[in-house]
Amino acid sequence: MNYFFERCRAIALACLLLAATAIPALAGPFEDAIAKFANDDFSDTDEAVGIIASSGNPQAFAIISALQEGRLFADPDSKKVYLTGTDGKSADAATGAAVAEVPASAAAVRLNNRLRRNIESALGGLTLMSPDPAKRIASAQSVFKSHEAALLPVIDAALEKETNKAARTAFAEARAAILLYKEDATEAEKIESIAIIKSRGDQDALALLTSLPPDQTLGVTRTAASAITAIKSRQTLWSISQNAWYGLSLGSVLLLAAIGLAITFGVMGVINMAHGEMVMIGAYVTFVVQDVIRTSYPGLFDYSLLMAVPLAFLVAGILGIIIERTIIRFLYGRPLETLLATWGLSLVLQQAVRTMFGPTNREVGNPSWMSGAFELGQITITYNRLWILCFTLAVFVILLAMLRYTSMGLEMRAVTQNRRMAASMGIATSRVDALTFGLGSGIAGIAGALFTQTNAYVTLTVFDFENSAKVMVMLILGGTGRLYGAFLGAAVYMVLEDYFSKLSPTFWQFGIGLEPVAGAVLGKIAILVLIILFIQKRPRGLFALKGRAIEA
Amino acid sequence: MTPHFLTRTLDRSATIFILIVAAVGIVLPLLNLLLPADSPLQVPTYLISLFGKYVCYAILALSIDLIWGYCGILSLGHGAFFALGGYAMGMYLMRQIGSRGVYGNPVLPDFMVFLNYKELPWYWYGFDMFWFAALMVLLAPGLLAFGFGWLAFRSRVTGVYLSIITQAMTYALLLAFFRNDFGFGGNNGLTDFKDILGFNIQADGTRAALFALSCLGLIGAFMICRFIVTSKLGKVLIAVRDAESRTRFLGYRVESYKLFVFTLSACMAGVAGALYVPQVGIINPGEFAPGNSIEAVIWVAVGGRGTLVGAALGAVVVNYAKTVFTSGALAPYWLFMLGALFILVTLLLPKGIIGTVNAWLDGRKARDNANADSAEAEDGIIKPDLEKA
Numbered sequence: 007m008n009y010f011f012e013r014c015r016a017i018a019l020a021c022l023l024l025a026a027t028a029i030p031a032l033a034g035p036f037e038d039a040i041a042k043f044a045n046d047d048f049s050d051t052d053e054a055v056g057i058i059a060s061s062g063n064p065q066a067f068a069i070i071s072a073l074q075e076g077r078l079f080a081d082p083d084s085k086k087v088y089l090t091g092t093d094g095k096s097a098d099a100a101t102g103a104a105v106a107e108v109p110a111s112a113a114a115v116r117l118n119n120r121l122r123r124n125i126e127s128a129l130g131g132l133t134l135m136s137p138d139p140a141k142r143i144a145s146a147q148s149v150f151k152s153h154e155a156a157l158l159p160v161i162d163a164a165l166e167k168e169t170n171k172a173a174r175t176a177f178a179e180a181r182a183a184i185l186l187y188k189e190d191a192t193e194a195e196k197i198e199s200i201a202i203i204k205s206r207g208d209q210d211a212l213a214l215l216t217s218l219p220p221d222q223t224l225g226v227t228r229t230a231a232s233a234i235t236a237i238k239s240r241q242t243l244w245s246i247s248q249n250a251w252y253g254l255s256l257g258s259v260l261l262l263a264a265i266g267l268a269i270t271f272g273v274m275g276v277i278n279m280a281h282g283e284m285v286m287i288g289a290y291v292t293f294v295v296q297d298v299i300r301t302s303y304p305g306l307f308d309y310s311l312l313m314a315v316p317l318a319f320l321v322a323g324i325l326g327i328i329i330e331r332t333i334i335r336f337l338y339g340r341p342l343e344t345l346l347a348t349w350g351l352s353l354v355l356q357q358a359v360r361t362m363f364g365p366t367n368r369e370v371g372n373p374s375w376m377s378g379a380f381e382l383g384q385i386t387i388t389y390n391r392l393w394i395l396c397f398t399l400a401v402f403v404i405l406l407a408m409l410r411y412t413s414m415g416l417e418m419r420a421v422t423q424n425r426r427m428a429a430s431m432g433i434a435t436s437r438v439d440a441l442t443f444g445l446g447s448g449i450a451g452i453a454g455a456l457f458t459q460t461n462a463y464v465t466l467t468v469f470d471f472e473n474s475a476k477v478m479v480m481l482i483l484g485g486t487g488r489l490y491g492a493f494l495g496a497a498v499y500m501v502l503e504d505y506f507s508k509l510s511p512t513f514w515q516f517g518i519g520l521e522p523v524a525g526a527v528l529g530k531i532a533i534l535v536l537i538i539l540f541i542q543k544r545p546r547g548l549f550a551l552k553g554r555a556i557e558a
Numbered sequence: 559m560t561p562h563f564l565t566r567t568l569d570r571s572a573t574i575f576i577l578i579v580a581a582v583g584i585v586l587p588l589l590n591l592l593l594p595a596d597s598p599l600q601v602p603t604y605l606i607s608l609f610g611k612y613v614c615y616a617i618l619a620l621s622i623d624l625i626w627g628y629c630g631i632l633s634l635g636h637g638a639f640f641a642l643g644g645y646a647m648g649m650y651l652m653r654q655i656g657s658r659g660v661y662g663n664p665v666l667p668d669f670m671v672f673l674n675y676k677e678l679p680w681y682w683y684g685f686d687m688f689w690f691a692a693l694m695v696l697l698a699p700g701l702l703a704f705g706f707g708w709l710a711f712r713s714r715v716t717g718v719y720l721s722i723i724t725q726a727m728t729y730a731l732l733l734a735f736f737r738n739d740f741g742f743g744g745n746n747g748l749t750d751f752k753d754i755l756g757f758n759i760q761a762d763g764t765r766a767a768l769f770a771l772s773c774l775g776l777i778g779a780f781m782i783c784r785f786i787v788t789s790k791l792g793k794v795l796i797a798v799r800d801a802e803s804r805t806r807f808l809g810y811r812v813e814s815y816k817l818f819v820f821t822l823s824a825c826m827a828g829v830a831g832a833l834y835v836p837q838v839g840i841i842n843p844g845e846f847a848p849g850n851s852i853e854a855v856i857w858v859a860v861g862g863r864g865t866l867v868g869a870a871l872g873a874v875v876v877n878y879a880k881t882v883f884t885s886g887a888l889a890p891y892w893l894f895m896l897g898a899l900f901i902l903v904t905l906l907l908p909k910g911i912i913g914t915v916n917a918w919l920d921g922r923k924a925r926d927n928a929n930a931d932s933a934e935a936e937d938g939i940i941k942p943d944l945e946k947a
Contacts, residue, residue: 277718337904341717342626343904346903347905350898350904351897351900351901353894353900357897471849478722482719
C-alpha cells in the first residue's frame with residue numbers, strides 16, 4: 007500500500023486541487039483538526055484524521071499520507087503542525103505555506119496500530135475522487151475490504167459521478183460491502199448487496215460473506231449461504247483453469263523435449279537415453295550466454311534469451327550430430343545396445359557438466375519482457391510462461407513446416423518411410439540420419455533454454471530422470487512415428503498428471519468423486535502403473551500408425 | 559557314474575568356474591578366521607564383506623544374463639527384484655532387533671515408533687520367523703515378476719518398450735518406498751541390524767559364514783542357469799531371443815517361456831538381495847534407483863552377454879573397478895569411466911570379455927584343425943558353441 011501511495015503522490019496533489027473546486031474549503035474545523043495533532047494523544051489524532059479525511063480540503067491527502075509515513079511534525083508549544091514533502095521541503099500543514107525548516111521543538115506525530123488502520127482507510131476514501139480510474143478502483147477495493155461505514159456517503163457521491171465502467175463496478179461492490187455490514191441497512195438492501203458481492207466472486211468476496219456477523223435475518227443468512235456456495239464452485243472452476251494453465255505452460259517445455267524425442271526415437275527409431283542431457287546442455291548454454299552478457303554487455307540482458315535459444319539449438323544439435331556420427335550409427339538395428347551406450351553417454355555428459363559448472367544451482371534470470379504477470383479473470387498469467395508457450399508453438403509450427411516444405415524435410419520423411427528406396431533414389435541416408443538426430447537433439451536444447459525460464463536457475467538435474475520418464479511416457483502415450491503423437495501424448499499426460507496429483511478436496515467436492523487420498527507422489531506412481539497397464543492394450547500408443555510399416 | 563543332466567550341465571569351463579567359486583568361498587573365510595591378525599595372508603573382515611557384496615552382485619548379474627543373454631529380455635528393473643528380496647531379509651533382521659532398538663519397543667522397529675505407529679502393519683506379520691522371510695525373499699520378487707511379466711509378455715510388449723516399462727516399474731517402487739507411510743522405513747530404509755538366526759551380524763564368524771553362503775548361492779544360481787540353458791527349454795529360449803515370431807509360428811507358447819524364465823530370474827535376484835543386505839547392513843529405497851538396474855546390465859555386457867561365467871565375472875570386475883575408483887583420488891572420474899564403459903563395450907566389445915576370448919579360442923582351434931587336417935579338406939568341425947551370443 008505504502009509503495010502504491012508513494013508512487014501516486016505527484017498526481018494526488020493535482021487531483022485534490024481539482025476536488026477542491028467542487029467542495030468549498032471549510033476554514034474552521036479543518037484548522038482545529040490539524041491543531042489536534044499537536045496534542046500528542048492517540049484519540050485526538052484519530053479524530054483529526056477523521057475530520058481531515060472528510061473535509062475535502064486539498065491538503066488532506068498530503069497531510070494524512072505524511073502522517074502515515076512519519077513526516078508530519080507537531081510543535082506542542084505553538085500548536086503548529088508542519089509536514090515535510092517527499093522532496094524534503096517543509097510546509098505549514100494548516101496553511102500550506104512553505105517554511106524554511108521544521109522547528110527543533112516539533113516532534114513527529116506518533117501512531118499506533120489502530121491509527122495506522124484508520125489512516126489506511128482514510129487514504130482509501132480520499133483517493134476515491136482521484137481522476138485516475140486505476141487509483142479510484144484501487145481505493146474502492148480497499149474500501150471493499152475494510153467496509154468502513156463512514157465512507158458510505160463518499161462512495162455514494164463517487165458512484166453518482168463515476169463514468170468509467172470498471173470503476174463503477176468497483177464502487178458498487180464497495181457500497182455493497184458497506185451496506186452488508188451496516189447494522190441499520192434493510193434486508194432488501196443487504197440481499198441486493200449479497201448479489202453484487204456474489205457476482206464479484208473472488209477470494210475477498212468469499213471472505214466478506216463468510217465473516218458476516220451472525221445476527222442477520224433469515225433471508226440474508228440464506229442468500230449469503232447460497233452465494234458462498236456459488237462463489238466456491240466458481241472458484242473451483244477458476245482454479246481448474248489456473249491448474250490447466252500451469253500444466254499447459256510447464257507441459258509445453260516437456261512437449262518440446264518430447265518432440266525432440268519423437269524425432270530421434272519415433273522417426274529414426276533410435277532410443278536416446280541421453281536426451282535429458284541434451285535438455286540440460288541447452289539450459290547450461292542459456293546460463294553461459296547470460297553469464298557472458300552480465301559480465302561484459304549488461305545492456306543486452308533483455309536479448310539474452312533470444313540469443314540463447316538459437317545457440318542452445320546449435321550447440322545441442324551439433325553435439326547430437328557428433329554423437330550420431332561417433333556412436334549411434336554403429337548401433338543401428340540394435341536398439342538395446344543403443345539404449346546402453348546412450349545411457350553411458352548420459353553419465354559422461356552429466357559428469358562433464360558437473361566438472362565444468364560445479365554441482366550447485368546456477369542462477370538464470372528472466373529478461374524484463376518475460377517478468378511480471380497479468381490477470382485474466384481470476385487466473386494469474388505470468389509472462390514467462392506465456393512466452394514459453396509461444397516459443398513452443400513457434401518451434402512446433404516451424405518444425406512441421408520444415409518437414410512439409412523443405413527438401414531436407416522431404417528427405418527425412420522419405421528415409422523414415424522407406425530407407426532403402428530413399429537410398430536408391432539418391433538420398434544420402436547417412437547424412438539425413440545425422441541431421442535428423444541433430445535436429446531432435448537441437449530441439450531438446452531449445453527445451454532446456456526455455457526450461458531455465460520457468461524456475462530461474464539451472465542445475466544438473468534440470469532434466470532429471472523423472473522428467474525424462476515423463477517425456478518418454480508422453481511419447482509412448484501418443485505413439486511414435488508421427489510428430490503430433492508427441493503433441494497429443496503430452497496433452498493427455500499433462501491432464502492425467504494434473505488430475506492425479508492435484509486430487510484435492512476441492513476437486514472431490516466438484517464432483518469428480520474420488521476419495522482425496524492421493525498425494526502428489528501417489529499421483530506419479532498411479533501414472534506409472536497406468537502406463538504399464540496402458541501399454542498392454544495399446545503397445546504402439548494412442549495414435550499409432552496402422553499397417554505393416556510399424557513392424558519394421 | 560554322474561547323472562546325465564550333470565554331465566550336460568557342467569562342461570569344462572563351468573566346472574572350472576564352480577571350483578574357483580567354491581575354493582574362494584572356503585579359503586577366504588578360513589584365511590580370515592584362522593590366521594592371526596598380523597599375518598600377511600590374513601584377510602580382514604571388511605574385505606570379506608566387500609567380496610560378499612561382489613558375489614551377491616554376481617548372482618544378480620547371472621539372473622540378468624539368464625533373461626537378456628538367453629531370452630533377449632532386457633530388463634532395466636532387475637534392481638527392483640534385488641531390492642525386494644533385500645527388503646524381505648531386512649524386515650526379518652529388523653524384527654530380530656527386538657527390544658534392543660533405540661526406543662526399546664519389543665515389537666515395533668525404531669522407525670515405526672518414531673513415526674507413531676501404534677501396531678505392526680499386517681504385512682510385517684510373520685517376518686519374525688526366518689522361514690517366512692526366506693519364503694518372502696522368493697515370493698515377493700517372484701510374484702511381482704509374474705504379474706508384470708504376465709501382463710507384458712501376453713500383450714507382446716518387447717524390445718525397448720519392455721525395457722522402458724521395467725524401468726518405470728522400478729522407479730514407481732522407488733517413489734513408493736521413499737514414502738514414510740508405506741511402512742518400510744521411508745528414505746532411511748532398514749538398518750541397525752543385530753542378529754541373524756541368533757548370530758551376531760557384526761561378528762567375524764557370521765560375516766565369513768555369510769560370505770561362504772553367498773558363494774554357495776552363486777554356485778547354486780549358476781547350476782540352475784546352466785541347467786536351464788543347456789536343456790531343451792534353453793534352446794527354445796535362445797530361439798525366442800533370435801527369432802521370436804518364428805518360434806511362435808513353430809507352435810511354442812513364447813509368452814509362457816518368457817514368463818517362466820523372467821519369474822525365475824526375479825527370484826534369483828531376490829535371493830541375491832537377501833544375501834546382500836546382512837553383509838552390507840542396510841537396505842534403503844536407493845536400491846530401486848533405475849541407474850542401479852542399468853549398471854547391473856552393463857556388468858553382464860562387460861563380462862559377456864550370453865555367457866554365464868562372463869556375467870559373474872563382469873559383476874566382480876566392474877564392481878572392483880568401482881571400489882578402486884570411487885575410494886581414491888579418481889572419484890570424480892568414475893562416472894566418466896562408467897559411461898565410457900557403456901559406450902566402449904557396446905561399440906567395440908559387443909560379446910564382452912568371455913565372449914571375445916571364446917571367439918578367439920574357437921578361431922584358433924578352427925585354424926589348428928584346418929592345419930592338421932589340411933589333407934582331408936574342409937571337414938574341420940567347429941563345435942557349435944551355445945555360449946556364443
